[in-house]
Amino acid sequence: MSAITFPTSSTWDRVKGYTPPTRFLPVIATLALFVGLFGAGGVRYDGLADPQVLLSLLIDNAFLIVLAVGMTFVILTGGIDLSVGSVVALSTMIAAKTLQMGWSPYLSIAAVLATGTLLGLLMGLLIHYFDIQPFIATLAGLFLARGLTYLISVESISISDETFTQLAFKTVYFGEYYLRWTAIVALITVAIAAYVLARTRFGRTVYAIGGSESSAMLMGLRVAFTKVGVYVISGFCASLAGLLFSLYILSGNSLHAVGMELDAIAAVVIGGTLLTGGRGYVVGSLLGVLVLGIIKTLISFDGTLSSYWIRIITGVLLLAFVVVQRFATRRQS
Amino acid sequence: MPESPTLVQRVVRHQLMWPVLALVALLVVNVVATPTFFNIRMQDGHLYGNLVDIVRNSAPVMLVALGMTLVIATRGIDLSVGAIAAIAAAVACTRIVGAADEGAATTAIMACTYALVVCLLLGAWNGFLVSVLGIQPIIATLILMVAGRGISMAITDGQITTVNNSWFSDLASGFVLTLPLAFLVAVGVFLLTALLTRRTALGMLIEAVGINPEASRLAGVRSRTIIWTVYAFAGLCAGIAGLVIAANTNSVNANSLGLWIELDAILAVVIGGTSLAGGRFSLTGTFIGALFIATLARTIPNIGIPSELNYLFKAVVVIAVCLLQSPKARAVFRSRRGGPTVPTGPAAPVPAKAGSVA
Numbered sequence: 292m293s294a295i296t297f298p299t300s301s302t303w304d305r306v307k308g309y310t311p312p313t314r315f316l317p318v319i320a321t322l323a324l325f326v327g328l329f330g331a332g333g334v335r336y337d338g339l340a341d342p343q344v345l346l347s348l349l350i351d352n353a354f355l356i357v358l359a360v361g362m363t364f365v366i367l368t369g370g371i372d373l374s375v376g377s378v379v380a381l382s383t384m385i386a387a388k389t390l391q392m393g394w395s396p397y398l399s400i401a402a403v404l405a406t407g408t409l410l411g412l413l414m415g416l417l418i419h420y421f422d423i424q425p426f427i428a429t430l431a432g433l434f435l436a437r438g439l440t441y442l443i444s445v446e447s448i449s450i451s452d453e454t455f456t457q458l459a460f461k462t463v464y465f466g467e468y469y470l471r472w473t474a475i476v477a478l479i480t481v482a483i484a485a486y487v488l489a490r491t492r493f494g495r496t497v498y499a500i501g502g503s504e505s506s507a508m509l510m511g512l513r514v515a516f517t518k519v520g521v522y523v524i525s526g527f528c529a530s531l532a533g534l535l536f537s538l539y540i541l542s543g544n545s546l547h548a549v550g551m552e553l554d555a556i557a558a559v560v561i562g563g564t565l566l567t568g569g570r571g572y573v574v575g576s577l578l579g580v581l582v583l584g585i586i587k588t589l590i591s592f593d594g595t596l597s598s599y600w601i602r603i604i605t606g607v608l609l610l611a612f613v614v615v616q617r618f619a620t621r622r623q624s
Numbered sequence: 625m626p627e628s629p630t631l632v633q634r635v636v637r638h639q640l641m642w643p644v645l646a647l648v649a650l651l652v653v654n655v656v657a658t659p660t661f662f663n664i665r666m667q668d669g670h671l672y673g674n675l676v677d678i679v680r681n682s683a684p685v686m687l688v689a690l691g692m693t694l695v696i697a698t699r700g701i702d703l704s705v706g707a708i709a710a711i712a713a714a715v716a717c718t719r720i721v722g723a724a725d726e727g728a729a730t731t732a733i734m735a736c737t738y739a740l741v742v743c744l745l746l747g748a749w750n751g752f753l754v755s756v757l758g759i760q761p762i763i764a765t766l767i768l769m770v771a772g773r774g775i776s777m778a779i780t781d782g783q784i785t786t787v788n789n790s791w792f793s794d795l796a797s798g799f800v801l802t803l804p805l806a807f808l809v810a811v812g813v814f815l816l817t818a819l820l821t822r823r824t825a826l827g828m829l830i831e832a833v834g835i836n837p838e839a840s841r842l843a844g845v846r847s848r849t850i851i852w853t854v855y856a857f858a859g860l861c862a863g864i865a866g867l868v869i870a871a872n873t874n875s876v877n878a879n880s881l882g883l884w885i886e887l888d889a890i891l892a893v894v895i896g897g898t899s900l901a902g903g904r905f906s907l908t909g910t911f912i913g914a915l916f917i918a919t920l921a922r923t924i925p926n927i928g929i930p931s932e933l934n935y936l937f938k939a940v941v942v943i944a945v946c947l948l949q950s951p952k953a954r955a956v957f958r959s960r961r962g963g964p965t966v967p968t969g970p971a972a973p974v975p976a977k978a979g980s981v982a
Contacts, residue, residue: 434935605771
């Protein structure tokens with residue numbers, strides 16, 4: 292049959308018969324969910340269909356996007372990083388404290404990024420060279436970063452440095468619409484991460500480790516370098532997210548970002564990345580963050596629903612994605 | 625003389641030696657910092673003192689850790705216990721506030737029973753996801769961890785609910801036979817669990833499932849039922865812990881109640897020598913682990929460090945315990961020191977200390 296119909300197929304037949312590769316399906320599902328939520332919200336509430344709402348989503352969730360990017364790398368190797376929320380808090384605190392002590396803002400930014408990267412490196416070394424489960428090693432990281440935050444200051448410190456406040460409110464205009472610099476940093480991070488994962492040797496090794504670590508090892512890939520590397524990336528992204536968060540909130544506080552690691556993990560999973568590793572895209576994580584963000588926006592537009600519904604709806608979405616993933620992978624294997 | 629080396633060796637090699645040693649070391653630090661640390665006095669028919677406070681404060685972590693021990697023994701993990709504790713407290717407190725007679729004993733009992741049934745169901749839900757749908761435990765319980773605090777806030781309508789029921793607050797601050805009731809409840813659950821798992825085949829079956837679920841299923845073990853049961857049990861334990869925490873402050877704050885208790889519980893289990901790889905568990909180890917965490921929380925302010933730095937010390941403990949358990953790390957240290965006989969050398973004075981506590 293197919294031998295007869297195939298040569299005579301018109302362009303329309305090809306469009307009709309086009310099915311995207313199955314590996315893109317989860318990301319497409321997330322995109323459809325986002326468009327659906329945005330569309331439904333636009334019909335229901337006045338003013339939500341404004342493009343500026345979309346740009347504000349990027350601005351308000353810039354730190355979460357960066358966090359989710361780092362988490363995607365870790366989850367793709369089959370690991371998990373519970374420490375990111377605490378590292379965000381530590382970053383805001385280091386930034387606030389060093390600025391208070393009169394450091395140059397650039398030195399302060401460098402200190403924040405170095406601390407996060409170093410913490411990630413330490414966790415990666417523990418995980419790879421001492422065979423400690425990622426979950427437990429990053430749990431130690433969670434406690435360590437939160438403890439260090441308290442060590443610096445138990446009180447909240449506000450940020451009043453001029454360079455920081457200027458950076459925080461730096462805006463790019465597109466006609467009548469605008470985007471903050473923080474959002475642009477987040478989008479650049481997504482672009483770099485997508486390039487690294489899709490086009491570099493490091494990225495391919497990340498996917499290979501997630502597929503099967505022992506196979507990757509036997510293939511002669513640089514497993515040790517890559518496995519430690521993803522935690523370094525995650526630590527760096529967490530501290531960068533911490534910087535964006537301190538620009539967003541302009542204070543350092545040891546109670547910042549409690550439970551933010553859960554939001555990041557949820558965004559990655561909703562973005563279609565397999566929690567067992569080996570499959571997923573950074574773009575999916577970006578869409579996952581946007582889905583969480585649009586839910587938040589819808590709830591605030593509605594006004595009658597309380598904010599705790601965000602958590603319940605996130606949980607339900609997480610459940611739906613995990614169960615669907617489970618059945619999808621079961622059918623293939 | 626001839627039998628004493630074997631006794632030393634037996635004590636040194638006993639799996640509980642390290643946790644007990646760590647606990648003793650912490651207590652010694654406390655006594656050095658405050659010589660009157662061990663003082664216990666009798667007042668109004670109750671015991672008062674630092675040690676009594678420690679055992680009282682250890683109750684919630686101990687309860688959660690008991691459930692967690694069995695879950696970890698099946699090679700699982702339960703991240704949702706903190707959220708379940710918050711739900712239990714929210715259910716119980718709203719029931720008490722909504723009851724016709726807020727201060728009555730029956731109100732408290734009914735509310736607690738109701739809350740525990742809810743927790744049992746939530747635990748069973750986790751068990752369903754893990755055993756029937758076959759989702760990884762860490763992911764399956766993550767769902768309830770994310771949604772649970774939202775549910776708890778939905779129950780209390782986002783408010784901090786305060787209750788006024790002396791029977792309920794007795795759960796945390798009451799004393800029975802001069803001992804804190806909260807601790808007795810924890811010990812009761814502990815003994816019951818020990819009886820059920822160690823005096824019947826249940827403990828062995830749980831360990832079998834942890835070693836290899838498929839093989840144990842082929843050997844005729846109902847691994848699915850067992851996994852389901854341990855998660856339901858973990859939910860129940862978390863629920864009791866949540867009630868104790870809520871009773872301690874006579875209120876429930878859905879955002880902060882039981883925050884990070886899952887991490888403390890996992891820490892207690894790991895300190896107690898239960899491997900996260902499953903297949904083997906030590907309830908006594910968990911008991912000591914929970915006491916260790918409560919003692920640590922007491923030690924830090926006692927030696928003059930702000931209590932918020934607790935986390936820093938916990939991080940050090942997590943890393944130390946994991947390195948001690950990691951075969952790779954052991955191999956590294958062994959090759960540095962030259963020979964596996966090292967651990968027995970400096971441990972000679974240990975049994976005396978360990979013996980005095982036990």
